[in-house]
Structures are given as C-alpha cells and as structure tokens.
Amino acid sequence: MEHLTNHNKHRCLSLLVMNNAGVLSRISGLFSRRGYNIDALTVGTTEDEQISRITITVSGDDKVIEQIIKQLYKLVDVIKIVELEKGQAIRRELVYIKVKADDTNRNKIVAICNLFRANVVDVAPESLILEIVGPASKIDAFFEMIKPFGIIEFVRSGATGLQRGKRSVHESK
Amino acid sequence: MLASKLILKCLEDENVEVIFGYPGGALLPLYEAMRESPIRHILVRNEQAAPHYASGYARVSGRTGVCLATSGPGATNLVTGIATAYLDSIPLVVLTGQVNRDLIGTDAFQEADITGATEPFTKHSYLVKDASQLPRIIKEAFYIASTGRPGPVLIDIPRDVQEENLRNIDRNPDMNIPGYKPNYKGHTGQIRRAIRKIKQSKRPVIYAGGGVKLSYAENELLAFAEANQIPVITTMMGIGCFPEDHPLYCGIVGSHGYDYSNAIMEEADLCICVAARMSDRGVAGTQKDIEKMELIHIDIDPAEIGKNIENTEIPIVGDARTVLLDLLKRDLNTDTSRWLTRISAIKDEIPLLFHQSLENGLANPKLFFEQLSTVASEDAILFADVGLNQIWAALYYHIYGKRRYFTSGGLGTMGYSIPASAGAAVALGNEAGNEAEDGNKRQIYCVCGDGSFQMSLAELAVISQLGLNINILLFTNTKLGMVRQLQHDTYGKDHYSGTDLNFEIDFMKLAQAYGIPSFRASTTEDAVTAAQKAAAIQGPTIVQIDVDKDFLRI
Numbered sequence: 100m101e102h103l104t105n106h107n108k109h110r111c112l113s114l115l116v117m118n119n120a121g122v123l124s125r126i127s128g129l130f131s132r133r134g135y136n137i138d139a140l141t142v143g144t145t146e147d148e149q150i151s152r153i154t155i156t157v158s159g160d161d162k163v164i165e166q167i168i169k170q171l172y173k174l175v176d177v178i179k180i181v182e183l184e185k186g187q188a189i190r191r192e193l194v195y196i197k198v199k200a201d202d203t204n205r206n207k208i209v210a211i212c213n214l215f216r217a218n219v220v221d222v223a224p225e226s227l228i229l230e231i232v233g234p235a236s237k238i239d240a241f242f243e244m245i246k247p248f249g250i251i252e253f254v255r256s257g258a259t260g261l262q263r264g265k266r267s268v269h270e271s272k
Numbered sequence: 273m274l275a276s277k278l279i280l281k282c283l284e285d286e287n288v289e290v291i292f293g294y295p296g297g298a299l300l301p302l303y304e305a306m307r308e309s310p311i312r313h314i315l316v317r318n319e320q321a322a323p324h325y326a327s328g329y330a331r332v333s334g335r336t337g338v339c340l341a342t343s344g345p346g347a348t349n350l351v352t353g354i355a356t357a358y359l360d361s362i363p364l365v366v367l368t369g370q371v372n373r374d375l376i377g378t379d380a381f382q383e384a385d386i387t388g389a390t391e392p393f394t395k396h397s398y399l400v401k402d403a404s405q406l407p408r409i410i411k412e413a414f415y416i417a418s419t420g421r422p423g424p425v426l427i428d429i430p431r432d433v434q435e436e437n438l439r440n441i442d443r444n445p446d447m448n449i450p451g452y453k454p455n456y457k458g459h460t461g462q463i464r465r466a467i468r469k470i471k472q473s474k475r476p477v478i479y480a481g482g483g484v485k486l487s488y489a490e491n492e493l494l495a496f497a498e499a500n501q502i503p504v505i506t507t508m509m510g511i512g513c514f515p516e517d518h519p520l521y522c523g524i525v526g527s528h529g530y531d532y533s534n535a536i537m538e539e540a541d542l543c544i545c546v547a548a549r550m551s552d553r554g555v556a557g558t559q560k561d562i563e564k565m566e567l568i569h570i571d572i573d574p575a576e577i578g579k580n581i582e583n584t585e586i587p588i589v590g591d592a593r594t595v596l597l598d599l600l601k602r603d604l605n606t607d608t609s610r611w612l613t614r615i616s617a618i619k620d621e622i623p624l625l626f627h628q629s630l631e632n633g634l635a636n637p638k639l640f641f642e643q644l645s646t647v648a649s650e651d652a653i654l655f656a657d658v659g660l661n662q663i664w665a666a667l668y669y670h671i672y673g674k675r676r677y678f679t680s681g682g683l684g685t686m687g688y689s690i691p692a693s694a695g696a697a698v699a700l701g702n703e704a705g706n707e708a709e710d711g712n713k714r715q716i717y718c719v720c721g722d723g724s725f726q727m728s729l730a731e732l733a734v735i736s737q738l739g740l741n742i743n744i745l746l747f748t749n750t751k752l753g754m755v756r757q758l759q760h761d762t763y764g765k766d767h768y769s770g771t772d773l774n775f776e777i778d779f780m781k782l783a784q785a786y787g788i789p790s791f792r793a794s795t796t797e798d799a800v801t802a803a804q805k806a807a808a809i810q811g812p813t814i815v816q817i818d819v820d821k822d823f824l825r826i
Contacts, residue, residue: 117451120399121387124391162578162582165578166575166579173573175396175416175452
C-alpha cells in the first residue's frame with residue numbers, strides 16, 4: 100500500500116478557473132498530453148459562483164512547475180494560479196481509513212486516534228472507519244501507527260488549502 | 273430573430289466575407305439562413321480541406337479564416353486541419369453543427385464530441401447551450417483567435433440552438449474574459465538587459481521565426497538588422513520574413529536548413545530569437561551550440577520561453593513588432609564587421625550543392641526552383657505541401673520583395689497546399705470574372721508531389737469551378753520521396769517499405785477531366801518553360817514535372 104507522500108517533490112497549485120463546462124477536462128487533458136503527473140486534484144465552488152477553485156498536487160522540479168503554470172495560463176478558462184508553498188500557506192487533506200478492529204484491539208486504535216485528533220466515524224464488529232484531517236506529514240505518521248492493525252481500504256481527498264494572511268488569491272502576485 | 277440568422281449577422285459584424293463549408297443535417301437551419309446572407313459560401317469537396325482553405329485565406333489576407341462543417345463526421349473531418357492551424361498559429365474560427373441539445377450524450381446519429389476531440393489543439397472552444405449567448409461567444413471567438421498568439425477557436429452549435437427565436441438581442445455585448453489578457457509590450461527592464469547584452473556581443477545572430485510574419489514585423493526586423501548590422505537566419509516557418517537577396521541574410525536553420533546557416537549558428541555567441549519556438553526541427557544540429565551561447569528570446573507566448581531551450585538569459589514576452597520597435601529606439605553602436613567578414617568566409621566555404629548530376633536527364637527540382645526564382649513575378653506567393661517538394665521549394669525558390677512562402681511547418685500535413693492556395697486565391701480575388709479588375713493578378717504557386725496531390729485532388733473541382741488563378745507544380749516520381757529518403761538514411765540502401773506508389777496516373781487526363789489546362793515536362797529546361805507558359809494563362813493550370821525516383825537528397 101503506497102500511502103507515503105514524498106514531500107520534496109510534491110508541489111501544490113491553487114487555481115481559480117471559470118466555472119465552464121469542460122474546464123476540468125481541459126486541465127486534466129493538458130497534464131496528460133504534456134506528460135505531467137497529477138498526484139491529487141480537488142475542485143469546489145468559491146465565493147463567486149462563476150468561478151471554481153481547483154487545487155492540484157503535482158510532482159516536478161522548478162522547471163517543470165514553471166512550464167506547467169505557463170501552459171495552464173494559456174487555457175482561456177484559467178484566471179489565476181498561485182503555488183501553496185509550505186510556510187506561506189496551509190495545506191490539509193481529509194482521509195478515511197477502514198481498519199480491522201475487534202474487541203481485543205479497538206481501544207488501542209481509539210487511543211491512537213485521540214493522540215492524532217482523528218475521529219472514529221463508523222463502528223462495526225470487525226472494523227472501524229477513522230477520519231483524519233491534516234497536513235501530509237501528520238497523515239503519514241497516522242498511517243504508520245494504524246498500519247499494524249490491518250488497513251482494509253482507505254481514501255484520500257487530495258490536498259486543498261489557502262494562502263496565509265489577509266490577502267486573497269486575487270491580490271497575490 | 274432566428275438564431276441561425278443571428279449567427280450570420282454576428283459573422284458580418286466581424287467582417288466575415290467568406291465561409292469555406294460543407295452542409296449537413298445539423299446545419300440545416302444555418303444553411304437556410306445563409307440563402308439570404310451577403311456572406312459568401314464556398315462549397316469544399318471534403319471537410320478535411322476546409323480549415324486549410326481558411327488558413328490560406330488567413331495567411332494572405334491577415335484576417336481570421338472561417339470554416340464550417342456539420343456534426344459528427346463533418347466535424348471530425350476538420351480535426352487535422354484544425355491541428356495544422358494550431359501548430360502554425362493561424363487565426364481561424366471553426367463552426368460546427370451539433371445534434372439537438374437533448375440528444376447530446378446519447379450517441380445520436382452523427383453525434384461526435386468535437387469540442388472534446390479538438391481540445392488539445394484549439395486555442396479555445398465553445399459548446400453553445402443557449403442561443404442568447406451567441407453574440408458574446410462569436411465576438412470572443414474572433415477576439416481570441418486573432419489576438420496574442422493566433423490560433424483556431426471552435427464553436428459547436430446544436431441544431432435546436434440554431435432554431436431558437438430571440439427577441440431584443442444585443443449584437444455587441446460587453447466582452448470580459450478574465451483569463452485571457454495577451455501581452456504585447458515587452459518588459460522595459462528585460463529590453464534594457466537585452467540591449468546591454470547585444471552591445472557586448474561580438475558575434476550575434478537573429479533567429480527569426482514564423483511569428484515575424486504573423487505580427488507583420490518584417491519591416492521592423494529589416495530595420496533592426498540593418499541598424500545594428502546583425503545577420504539574420506530564419507526557421508522554415510520564418511522563410512520570407514527577411515529578404516533573401518540582402519547581404520545580412522544567412523539562410524535557413526534546422527534539420528532541413530542550409531549547412532552554411534547551421535555553421536554560422538555554431539560560431540555565434542548571442543542568439544536573438546524573434547518569435548520562434550526553437551522546435552526540435554528548428555534547432556536540430558545546433559541545439560548544443562544554442563545551449564552554450566547566450567539567448568534573448570522574444571515571443572508573445574510566455575510558455576514558449578524556456579520550453580525547448582532552457583538557457584534563456586533574457587526572456588521578453590511581447591509582440592515581435594512592438595518589441596523590435598522598442599529595440600530600434602536605442603542606438604546600440606554594435607560593431608559586427610569582423611563577424612560579418614567571417615560569415616562571408618563561411619558562405620564561401622560551404623556553398624549550396626544543388627548541381628547533382630543526373631545521367632538520365634530527368635528534371636532537377638533544385639535547379640528548377642533556382643530558375644523559377646528568376647522568372648517568377650516579384651510578388652509571387654508559393655504554397656508548398658509536405659515532403660521533398662516542400663524542402664526543394666524552401667531551399668531553392670528565393671524569396672525577396674513581396675514574395676511569400678507558406679507551408680504546414682508545424683504539423684507537417686500532406687494535402688495542405690491545394691486547399692490553402694485556393695483559400696489564398698479567394699482572399700486575393702484571383703478568380704474568374706475578376707480579370708478586368710487589375711489585369712495582372714498576383715501569381716500563386718502550389719507545389720506538391722504525387723503523394724500530397726492525391727490527398728487533396730478532390731478540391732481541383734473548386735479551383736476549376738471558380739477559375740482560381742493557381743499554378744500547380746506537381747512533381748511526380750510515383751514514390752513517397754521524403755519517407756523513402758528517411759528509410760534510406762536510417763536503414764540503408766533498398767530498405768524501402770510502403771513508400772512506393774508505383775502506379776502511373778495520367779495526370780494530363782485527370783486535369784482534362786477537371787477542365788484544367790496542363791503541361792508535362794521531364795527536363796529542367798522544359799519544366800521552366802512550361803511553368804512560364806502556365807503562368808501566362810488566366811485560371812488554374814497544372815505543370816507535371818517528372819523527377820527521377822532516386823533523386824533522394826534534399
């Protein structure tokens with residue numbers, strides 16, 4: 100199970116895009132045809148209903164990221180791109196993990212959850228579903244602790260985030 | 273007003289004079305409205321040709337070309353032509369019919385997702401779901417296609433949208449495209465740095481691309497090169513952006529360029545790249561040299577800077593013409609006399625080798641183009657197809673004055689030259705019935721081989737029907753010469769595979785069937801004479817030139 104995040108290679112871009120039909124396929128198409136890898140992608144509405152916000156986690160060095168940003172800007176539907184850089188932005192991810200659990204170890208798992216401020220959202224005779232929100236490092240650490248109990252399946256939302264401070268993305272350089 | 277009429281009115285507002293199209297079920301309302309529109313419709317014979325017509329039209333008129341096809345197969349037939357225009361940055365607005373809105377997504381008859389299919393090679397595209405948006409969409413499409421780095425924009429219009437009836441329509445809505453703000457003016461700081469760099473340089477070259485022609489910066493390029501005595505090398509797309517009879521002209525670079533041009537690139541210490549992509553073919557053989565020298569890259573598309581060559585010292589994002597005008601404002605006091613002396617020596621050391629001896633006496637296409645250059649009119653336009661014919665014409669037909677050379681340089685689409693030259697002829701009014709206007713129409717040559725000719729020969733009907741004044745120069749050897757040469761070079765002698773057409777077509781009879789006067793020549797001398805005879809005829813002509821099947825080297 101490959102759940103570990105390589106923090107050095109992964110970069111996070113936050114895009115404001117016109118909420119037009121096909122915008123997501125234009126963006127994902129651009130990544131595939133130019134050979135860039137998308138590690139995660141989240142989309143949602145914004146305070147302006149005509150505009151959506153997409154957060155993309157990609158891997159690549161500075162040259163690749165620069166070219167990705169330039170190519171994305173060529174799409175008429177893309178309005179603004181900022182990089183959510185560590186320190187200057189908050190980046191969080193939501194993860195659900197279904198783990199094997201019975202009467203013998205359920206309490207141990209719940210104790211770990213408390214340490215990580217994770218929630219138990221489903222309890223069944225032979226399993227639990229755990230919910231955790233946090234930056235990649237915290238999620239990786241949580242996985243390490245839960246793994247020995249036997250992970251049945253998990254889902255990661257992909258990172259999303261905002262730049263710190265008062266300024267909005269519109270005002271960023 | 274019916275939306276179908278509104279579409280045509282909006283096109284009129286954009287000064288559209290002609291549409292190259294092919295009808296179909298999903299376009300019935302639009303074609304019905306077209307009966308009363310002043311916009312001219314030219315019925316092509318295969319949708320595949322329609323974008324090339326529009327492209328040829330755009331190239332010589334400086335306007336946005338418009339083509340039209342129905343849903344499904346009509347639309348998918350446009351795909352190659354759209355990609356061709358995208359790679360060469362040609363402004364097109366492509367209109368397609370689509371099935372009714374409630375049928376979209378049901379695999380209905382003649383349904384194809386054309387916005388999806390063309391997404392990788394359109395500058396932008398629209399699927400119209402609400403007829404009231406048509407004025408805004410059409411206005412935006414023309415604006416996006418023709419500004420910044422030009423390119424094709426597609427508008428997909430469902431049949432029932434065309435049938436909507438609208439009241440109180442504002443044909444000139446406000447246009448606000450927050451994600452599209454092309455930058456024309458170069459950054460002053462970067463221009464200052466560029467000036468400093470040019471002053472320090474001892475051996476600068478200008479590497480000029482197709483963008484010089486697209487931004488109509490030929491005069492500014494000439495003025496800048498002359499003022500600072502900097503030699504100019506062009507890419508294939510840049511052919512004709514600098515006069516070939518000028519002492520500062522240094523040929524064509526790249527995989528199919530002149531050896532002497534690549535040799536000059538090797539010795540330069542500064543490359544001033546003006547509106548070129550530095551594509552794989554454009555830098556073939558010199559990429560390592562370019563990576564070693566200093567590079568000033570001027571391009572209106574920021575994504576081109578640093579994409580293919582990473583060592584860009586000074587990026588200048590802006591329109592070639594505007595940036596060159598800014599550079600011209602400064603006196604750079606460059607002294608390149610020693611460099612120019614060295615360049616003359618290189619030119620003497622590496623001459624053009626076209627005098628390939630031919631024992632069988634068949635025509636030598638290189639000599640033919642050399643000689644055609646001396647007899648062609650001083651403003652003749654040449655459209656080359658793709659293959660050996662393209663390279664022969666590029667290297668041996670000389671462009672100066674108002675002459676122009678156009679080809680499918682980026683995508684390399686065979687079958688391009690016949691419809692593209694026809695579109696150009698329409699743009700110039702080079703057709704039957706217009707003879708009286710100025711008697712002597714601008715000469716248009718359409719160059720192709722027997723491979724590329726057969727890909728678009730259906731369009732001869734349009735050319736003949738309209739009496740378009742085009743001289744088709746058809747080189748025949750019953751081979752697909754360029755790929756054959758690649759097979760020879762890559763795998764060795766006689767490793768030919770799938771490149772033998774080996775079927776003699778009576779092109780004279782074919783021309784007769786289409787009502788086009790034709791000539792056949794098998795020696796260089798006869799070919800030049802035939803081309804001159806053809807040029808004297810008003811209307812289309814075909815000159816077939818027999819070339820040795822083993823005349824490989826370009």
